[in-house]
Amino acid sequence: MFSIDAPPELQNTEFCNYRSPLSTRYASKEMQYNFSDQKKFSTWRKMWIYLAKAEKELGLDITNDQIAELESAVHDIDxxxxxxxxxxxxxxxxxxVHTLAERCPRAAPIIHLGATSCYVGDNTDLIVLxxxxxxxxxxxxxxxxxxxxFADEYKSLPILxxxxxxxxQLTTVGKRASLWLSDLLMDExxxxxxxNDLRFRGVKGTTGTQASFMQLFKGDGEKVKALDKRVAELAGFDKRYIVTGQTYSRKVDLEVVAAISGLGATVHKMCSDIRILAxxxxxxEPFEASQIGSSAMPYKRNPMRxxxxxxxxxxxxxxYANAANTHAVQWMxxxxxxxxxxxxxxxxxxxxxDATLLTLLNICQGLVVYPKVIARHIDQELPFMATENIIMAMVQxxxxxxxxxxxIRVLSHEAGAVVKQEGKDNDLIDRVKSDKYFAPIINQLDxxxxxxxxxxxxxxxxxxxxDEEVVPILQKYKDSLVLVEKPVSLMI
Known part of the structure; x- marks a missing residue:
């Protein structure tokens, strides 16, 4: 039988419990808070306040003192x-509900009035999303x-x-980066x-029919409709799902996760390219002065980011598959x-x-290009690529x-054999220069x-x-870029 072999004094510490690396190593404090218990349950309490306020506005017997008592307890969670x-x-x-009622005894009778669990749960999830x-x-x-x-700086630097x-055929360093950018724009x-498509679930009741609220408002459907709209407004939403079951459709989750999953595909492609180029x-990618690439091989500069x-x-x-399968099995x-x-x-x-984008930003803030290595690789391949140009020059x-x-075919095969069989540099141009047939264009070879x-x-x-695609998108975020573009420091 498995037992905890840590000393008793350590068994109740956080280090003897599973902790997600997304919290301990990777994701930002802001995103961790967004999915924290404090954010979740304080938002539940806000939802009960919005409901009480809207019900009061529409004529139910709820006092300002009750609402004030609830407002004083939003973050004070036992x-x-x-x-x-x-x-x-x-x-x-x-x-x-019981915990809040203990904290707010005057408001206890009107907490969660007419609502079902998904009123707080689903609406809070939509706020968190x-x-x-x-x-x-x-x-x-x-x-x-x-x-x-980066793309602009290296837009003219040739690379294989x-x-x-x-x-x-050659491209440029900047042009290749523009391909990564193009995918990122699609993710944006x-x-x-x-x-922008997110809406609010609002007040819909146990199966989405609003029957409990119809009872509260003595069959006044217009007041129930107004309640639904008002609660959404108080929560910061100008649109709500008109029809729901007990929950908002899990198709909403699927759409959100699909967009995030698509971002994952983009980042994987881009960073795979960077790893190959490295x-x-x-x-x-950035490599810090004291960073260790390998515990056994001191010379290594691994693309860890x-x-x-x-x-x-x-x-x-x-x-994506998880979200799709969850939606698929939501019966009735x-x-x-x-x-x-x-x-x-x-x-x-x-x-x-969140963790991926923080790491990717760190990479993009410190990408290093080695033009001389790039030029050497071009020199090894360009003679073959230039054969058509040599033929055209000879014809002219x-x-x-x-x-x-x-x-050219014979000389290219000879040069190829030298490269592949002898491991030497490509000497096609030297062979062309040595062949008297090509004398008329020798001075054009450079x-x-x-x-x-x-x-x-x-x-x-x-x-x-x-100019046409990227700048207009960045204009949308001009006020926030100053804050989020600051240098990112990562835990390796």
């Missing part, structure tokens, strides 16, 4: 008492801002392009859409098999996304295309081999993309 009540009644909402997205979006904008500066992970759009020593992003991003990607007006799953899935989606100098093509002539409109594309 968690010990709540836990004792829940152990006895086996119901988290009623446990907190809204606030979580309001934290993520400026962080994403900060990443986009920093990466856009890759298709099938094999060297292909998806997250913004999810944020292995080629062409680009590197990018690897962390990929690890967290994979988790984000998998959470609701089942409770969503509860435990949502406690994990929603919190982890936001906490992991009076040569026969077919004869020239055959000569121009023909100028890497900047192989990048097409890449620099112009970056400029157009930044």
């Amino acid at each position: 968690f010990t008492s709540a836990a004792e009540h829940e152990k006895r009644v086996r119901h988290d909402v009623m446990a907190h 809204r606030d979580g997205l309001d934290l993520l979006l400026p962080r994403l904008a900060a990443v986009i801002s920093r990466l856009s500066k 392009g890759f298709t099938h992970l094999q060297p292909a 759009r998806a997250l913004s859409r999810a944020r 292995s080629r020593k062409e680009l590197e 990018s690897e962390r992003c990929c690890a967290l991003a994979r988790h984000l990607i998998t959470l 007006e609701r089942t409770l098999d969503d509860s435990a799953n949502r406690r994990l899935t929603l919190a982890e989606a936001f906490l992991a996304a 100098a009076g040569g026969d295309r077919q004869i020239c093509h055959e000569k 121009k023909i081999l100028d890497a900047s002539t192989f990048i097409g409109r890449a620099p112009e594309q970056v400029i157009e993309f930044l």
Whole structure:
């Protein structure tokens, strides 16, 4: 039988309990608070206040003193008492109703009046989702801002392009970064859409019919409708779901998690690219002066931040299936098999996304480019890529295309054999220079081999993309960027 082998004096400390690394290592204090018990249960209390205020406005016998008493207790939560009540009644909402009633005896008769558990639970979840997205979006904008500066700075620096992970036509460092940016802009759009599409559940009753509130207001449907609208307004929502079951549709969760999961896919792709480029020593994430890359190999500069992003991003990607399956099995007006799953899935989606964006921002704030390594790699491949240009130059100098093509083909295969079989540098250009057939264009070879002539409109594309696509998005976040773009310090 398993036993705790730590000394008795340590067994009740936090270090003998499981603690999520999202809390202890990765996510921000702000996002942790957003999913904390304090935020959750103080929001429940706010929901009871909104309900009482709206019911009073619409004619129910609720006093200002009762509301004031509730307002004085929003953050004053006796968690010990709540836990004792829940152990006895086996119901988290009623446990907190009793706890609040003990704190607010004058208001006790009107707490939770006409409501069901999902009134506080679901409406609070929607507030938490809204606030979580309001934290993520400026962080994403900060990443986009920093990466856009990087793309602009290196928009004209040639670098090998890759298709099938094999060297292909040249691109530029900035153009490649613009591809990452393009995906991030789609994530901003998806997250913004999810944020703006959020509505409030409001007051709907046990199966969504508002029957209990119809009874409270003696069959006055217009007052019940007004109550629903007013509570939503007090909670900061201008729209509410007109029809719900006992819960708001878990399709809402799916839409939010889908946007976050999509961000995970973007980050994984981007940071995988960075890891590959780091292995080629062409680009590197920040590496601090005292940072250790390996306990056994002192020379190593491992891309640990990018690897962390990929690890967290994979988790984000998998959470989509959880949200989809939870929605799929919500029979009729609701089942409770969503509860435990949502406690994990929603919190982890936001906490992991928050940690991922913080790490990605740190990476983007310190990306290092090594132009000489990039140029050396270009030199190893460019002679092969320049063969078509050499043929065209020979034709313009009076040569026969077919004869020239055959000569270049033979010389290219010879040079390729030297590279692959002997491990030597590409000597195709030396072979061309040594062949008298190519004498008419020898003085043009430097121009023909100028890497900047192989990048097409890449620099112009970056400029157009930044001006037309990126700048308008960043304008949305101009007031918050100052706060979230400050240098990020991470725990490794």
